[in-house]
Amino acid sequence: MIPELTCSQNKTVEVSSTEERPLLKIALIGASGFVGSALRAELLGRSHSVTALVRHADEVPPARQLVTAELDVLKSDSLAEQLDGHDAVISAFSGRGYDDPRACFVKGTLSIIAAAKRSGTRLLLAGPPLSSGGGAQVLLTSLETEKTLDWTLVGTGSLRSGARTTRVRLVPDGHLFSRDEVPWISVEDYAYAMVEELERRAHPRRHAIVTY
Ligand SMILES: NC(=O)c1ccc[n+]([C@@H]2O[C@H](COP(=O)([O-])OP(=O)(O)OC[C@H]3O[C@@H](n4cnc5c(N)ncnc54)[C@H](OP(=O)(O)O)[C@@H]3O)[C@@H](O)[C@H]2O)c1
Numbered sequence: 001m002i003p004e005l006t007c008s009q010n011k012t013v014e015v016s017s018t019e020e021r022p023l024l025k026i027a028l029i030g031a032s033g034f035v036g037s038a039l040r041a042e043l044l045g046r047s048h049s050v051t052a053l054v055r056h057a058d059e060v061p062p063a064r065q066l067v068t069a070e071l072d073v074l075k076s077d078s079l080a081e082q083l084d085g086h087d088a089v090i091s092a093f094s095g096r097g098y099d100d101p102r103a104c105f106v107k108g109t110l111s112i113i114a115a116a117k118r119s120g121t122r123l124l125l126a127g128p129p130l131s132s133g134g135g136a137q138v139l140l141t142s143l144e145t146e147k148t149l150d151w152t153l154v155g156t157g158s159l160r161s162g163a164r165t166t167r168v169r170l171v172p173d174g175h176l177f178s179r180d181e182v183p184w185i186s187v188e189d190y191a192y193a194m195v196e197e198l199e200r201r202a203h204p205r206r207h208a209i210v211t212y
Contacts, residue, residue: 030092162186
């Protein structure tokens, strides 16, 4: 049974980055993937410190303010230890390549949620629109039962490599959208919007969709 989300906070947040922002220490899961690579570039471009948590360290090119640690997200206890000392963890983990990608995405992400909770680390999750059947609904249901975890689930439609236009919006309550209603956006703009959410905290304990 999926709880109804209220519409009372359904205001659209225009994202713009003009004010002063704190420099943060971020753990980035999936830093070698399609979305994770764009997030890595966006975070480092804003001078945040990044710990890339990946299975194969050699897949992440070295950079200033970047350290890399090898980790399997299914090992939740080890992950919780790795998260210690970080201001937030961003997950761009996917189940791609596993026999059952959706089941593995959900299992891996539940392990990430447990680790974030155990270590008391704020969590931002990349995820598809709730209506896409990609497992986001299961995760949202789990997140909404959390009493202490500080989380945001950031969904979108399709992503492609493209331009970093920064002309994106975060729209709450993505379950109102089908994949067809959310136009594709560039992965660079998606990463921009996600780091804006990291810095601005516009949607604590909410699901939001990035769109133009
Ligand atoms: N691609 C899109 O068009 C799109 C659109 C909307 C939303 N999203 C969302 O964005 C997120 C990331 O998608 P993506 O397309 O970037 O996926 P991806 O390219 O397949 O990257 C997934 C990342 O997860 C890592 N990973 C896989 N299994 C792991 C494990 N057991 N332990 C640690 N790391 C592991 C992979 O590293 P390895 O090299 O170790 O495998 C890789 O870095 C997903 O939640 C997806 O739903 C994607």
